[in-house]
Amino acid sequence: MNFNLSDEQKMIRNAVDKFIRNDYSFDARKKVLDTEHGFSRSHWQQFAEMGWLGIPFAEDQGGLGGGILDIAQVMEAFGTGMVVEPYLSSVVLAGGLINMGGSQAQKDALLPALIEGKLLLAVAYTERESRSNPVDVQTRAEKSGGGYVLNGEKAVVLGAALADKLIVSTRTSGNRLDEQGISLFLVDSKAAGVSIQGFRTMEGGNAANIKFSGVKLTADALIGQEGKGFALLDNAIDHATVAACADALGSMHSAMRKTVEYLKTRKQFDVPIGSFQALQHRAVDMFTAVEACRSMVLMASLKVSDTNPVERKMAVSAAKQFVGEKARLVAQQAVQMHGGIGMTEELDIGHYFRRLTMFCSLFGTTEYHLNRYADLMAAA
Amino acid sequence: MNIEFSAEEKAFQQEVRAWFTKNLPADLKHKTEIGQMLGKDDMIRWQRMLNEKGWLVTGWPKEYGGPDWTPTQRYIFDMERARANAPIGLSMGIIMLGPVLMHYGTQEQKDFYLPRIRNCEDWWCQGYSEPGAGSDLASLKTTAVSDGDHYVVNGSKIWTTYGHWANRIFCLVRTSSAGKKQEGISFLLIDMDTPGLEVRPIISIDGEHHLNQTFFTDVRVPKKNLVGPEGQGWTVAKYLLTHERTTIAGVADSKVHMANLKRMAHENSANGQPLMADASLRTKLAKAEIDLLALEYTNLRTLAATAAGKAPGPESSLLKLDGTAVQQKLSELGVELAGQYAWPWKADSVGPEEFAATTMRYAFTRAATIYGGSDEVQKNVIAKMVLGLNFK
Numbered sequence A: 001m002n003f004n005l006s007d008e009q010k011m012i013r014n015a016v017d018k019f020i021r022n023d024y025s026f027d028a029r030k031k032v033l034d035t036e037h038g039f040s041r042s043h044w045q046q047f048a049e050m051g052w053l054g055i056p057f058a059e060d061q062g063g064l065g066g067g068i069l070d071i072a073q074v075m076e077a078f079g080t081g082m083v084v085e086p087y088l089s090s091v092v093l094a095g096g097l098i099n100m101g102g103s104q105a106q107k108d109a110l111l112p113a114l115i116e117g118k119l120l121l122a123v124a125y126t127e128r129e130s131r132s133n134p135v136d137v138q139t140r141a142e143k144s145g146g147g148y149v150l151n152g153e154k155a156v157v158l159g160a161a162l163a164d165k166l167i168v169s170t171r172t173s174g175n176r177l178d179e180q181g182i183s184l185f186l187v188d189s190k191a192a193g194v195s196i197q198g199f200r201t202m203e204g205g206n207a208a209n210i211k212f213s214g215v216k217l218t219a220d221a222l223i224g225q226e227g228k229g230f231a232l233l234d235n236a237i238d239h240a241t242v243a244a245c246a247d248a249l250g251s252m253h254s255a256m257r258k259t260v261e262y263l264k265t266r267k268q269f270d271v272p273i274g275s276f277q278a279l280q281h282r283a284v285d286m287f288t289a290v291e292a293c294r295s296m297v298l299m300a301s302l303k304v305s306d307t308n309p310v311e312r313k314m315a316v317s318a319a320k321q322f323v324g325e326k327a328r329l330v331a332q333q334a335v336q337m338h339g340g341i342g343m344t345e346e347l348d349i350g351h352y353f354r355r356l357t358m359f360c361s362l363f364g365t366t367e368y369h370l371n372r373y374a375d376l377m378a379a380a
Numbered sequence B: 001m002n003i004e005f006s007a008e009e010k011a012f013q014q015e016v017r018a019w020f021t022k023n024l025p026a027d028l029k030h031k032t033e034i035g036q037m038l039g040k041d042d043m044i045r046w047q048r049m050l051n052e053k054g055w056l057v058t059g060w061p062k063e064y065g066g067p068d069w070t071p072t073q074r075y076i077f078d079m080e081r082a083r084a085n086a087p088i089g090l091s092m093g094i095i096m097l098g099p100v101l102m103h104y105g106t107q108e109q110k111d112f113y114l115p116r117i118r119n120c121e122d123w124w125c126q127g128y129s130e131p132g133a134g135s136d137l138a139s140l141k142t143t144a145v146s147d148g149d150h151y152v153v154n155g156s157k158i159w160t161t162y163g164h165w166a167n168r169i170f171c172l173v174r175t176s177s178a179g180k181k182q183e184g185i186s187f188l189l190i191d192m193d194t195p196g197l198e199v200r201p202i203i204s205i206d207g208e209h210h211l212n213q214t215f216f217t218d219v220r221v222p223k224k225n226l227v228g229p230e231g232q233g234w235t236v237a238k239y240l241l242t243h244e245r246t247t248i249a250g251v252a253d254s255k256v257h258m259a260n261l262k263r264m265a266h267e268n269s270a271n272g273q274p275l276m277a278d279a280s281l282r283t284k285l286a287k288a289e290i291d292l293l294a295l296e297y298t299n300l301r302t303l304a305a306t307a308a309g310k311a312p313g314p315e316s317s318l319l320k321l322d323g324t325a326v327q328q329k330l331s332e333l334g335v336e337l338a339g340q341y342a343w344p345w346k347a348d349s350v351g352p353e354e355f356a357a358t359t360m361r362y363a364f365t366r367a368a369t370i371y372g373g374s375d376e377v378q379k380n381v382i383a384k385m386v387l388g389l390n391f392k
Helices: A007-023 A026-033 A041-050 A068-081 A087-101 A104-116 A229-265 A277-303 A309-343 A348-361 A366-379 B007-023 B026-034 B040-053 B071-083 B092-104 B107-118 B233-242 B251-267 B279-307 B314-342 B353-369 B375-385
Strands: A121-124 A140-144 A147-158 A165-171 A182-188 A194-200 A206-217 B124-127 B143-147 B150-158 B168-174 B185-191 B197-202 B211-222
Touching (some): A007 A041, A007 A068, A068 A087, A068 A229, A068 A277, A087 A121, A087 A147, A121 A229, A140 A165, A147 A165, A147 A182, A182 A206, A182 A229, A229 A277, A229 A309, A229 A348, A277 A309, A277 B279, A277 B314, A277 B375, A309 A348, A309 A366, A366 B279, B007 B071, B026 B040, B026 B353, B071 B251, B092 B124, B092 B168, B092 B233, B143 B168, B150 B168, B150 B185, B168 B233, B185 B211, B185 B233, B251 B279, B251 B314, B251 B353, B279 B314, B314 B353, B314 B375
Antiparallel strands (some): A140 A147, A165 A182, A194 A206, B143 B150, B150 B211, B168 B185, B197 B211
């Protein structure tokens, strides 16, 4: 038994850390934030050249053939540097979904371009009323001629303001909350009948609301089998959730370290405020939270590929619930212990606070995952 | 990264499991299962069985009669021990005094005491805390004054767990009041039947007699009973803190406790439905299980480092804090599940026998965040030693 990273994983981590140090300082990041969508084309090309966009994909597609532990190395470092480019939504979630359930033709058409940095993807599964639950799908795709016609609406779709192509969850049969009857389609974001209203999100990235009005799709736009798309979507979201937890771990670790350093240097009443036991104990609460979250990220990384979906879902929900709860604690304490300066846009602490706050409801809220875990636990 | 046990470790696991299935006496299994207290005779009987098999002093090196297990084997043994509902060894002699004697004891002390601990001829208790020295242990005042070949000991020790079962006590005593308060402390072995030594019971909030106060009035102790040099008792006692503790988090027993709570929630009902159907209770159980899972992986990280011969990382410092938090949460859920069936106090009840025992477990487990360095002291230490919040 060992928790050692492989040489390849260490190399990835070192390379991403170096990128954050050299090219993604808090000031450099500010320039990315000032762009329209929070996106730097040159950073993205750099990711492509470093091979990071190809980590989870097969070598014959141009990828590195890595797994979630490799992705977690990138994500944790991205969390430390608060990278806003849509790696999670485009590569991990959308790319991961195609990789798991796309046809060979779909993989050939999408993955090499994604890996080279020429294509951005997003998974449009959340709706106005669906909140955390990806089963709640009202967007409809109806058979028409040899293909389908798509009507409906998706809301707060991560990375969609920039995406060239969308993977859209639709209902082709069944009732609103049925797992059966959900089908996934690949839709060009420029196609007739697709209208995208992009906006920025609290952590600096992008998202969009999307309307589909009589969008015509050919039969080969279907990903996987008709009516059986949910299992694939759920699995892809679970993998992305683990990656998001690794990102949150990076942010939490940085916020904790920076807070501890501040406690050592900030003086009030002629002494460092870190000499006060009331603050020491809360700093320890932050520290223990971060270490326990590291354990949970390792646990979920090791279990997310379990072929038994119940094992997988319980592991992922346990991690998301746990890390979500601790992310809230670390984010709030980091601001509180910095005092007034922690409230300002000019300090990084508030940016960690917003990134961690968004994490808490990303891919399902803490409560959603607690309930999902509890229901599976009770049925086991 | 790989968290599978090796083929040899899995074979070992099966061997241990089979032995427990075959040999654990049914009465001890039942008492452990429902969380009832074991008597001294129960403990001695069980420890002698383990010793005969060579599995009692599992943390001791081979030369002192240990089984020469790896840290991973000791972890597996503890998991199987808990899984079988076998009693946990509460022996201060095995866990605490043994390692101290191996490191600091004279040859004569090792030759005499270690086999007696292993063969359950001696029952040791610990004399550290005093009425005025709890978390601030170094302020202890029990004195040992030199008188020829003897020390004369006066004072009192408190929270002497199973002192009423013990025939010997290892104590921290003050041999000098000069210098820093840590410097005048010595580590002394005392026979409980020495004239002037008296043990008085303290009944704890679970209604049981685990604890005592021990009084020393002109108790004469031979100087050959000193462990380590005079005045070095603080260093000797601290040695135990650095001793490998891959089971300090109590994961093995908490996993069994968790499984029992879930079973209770399925087996018992309210409103004509299993308790597990209650969403609020179900999520509380789920949250406890999630916290336990995080603890288990933190523990595995420490185990993996220890097994590889490395110093455990910073994560090991939270094993006691988080481990005891989980134990307390589980025991709290126990009384919550039992509801009013937890009320009967050492009496027969209408509810399942295990419900009445939940109160005792809940009450007794409050001690977990007080003994062995309270939560608050643990946090002081982590702030200083790990986070570097150390200011003069």
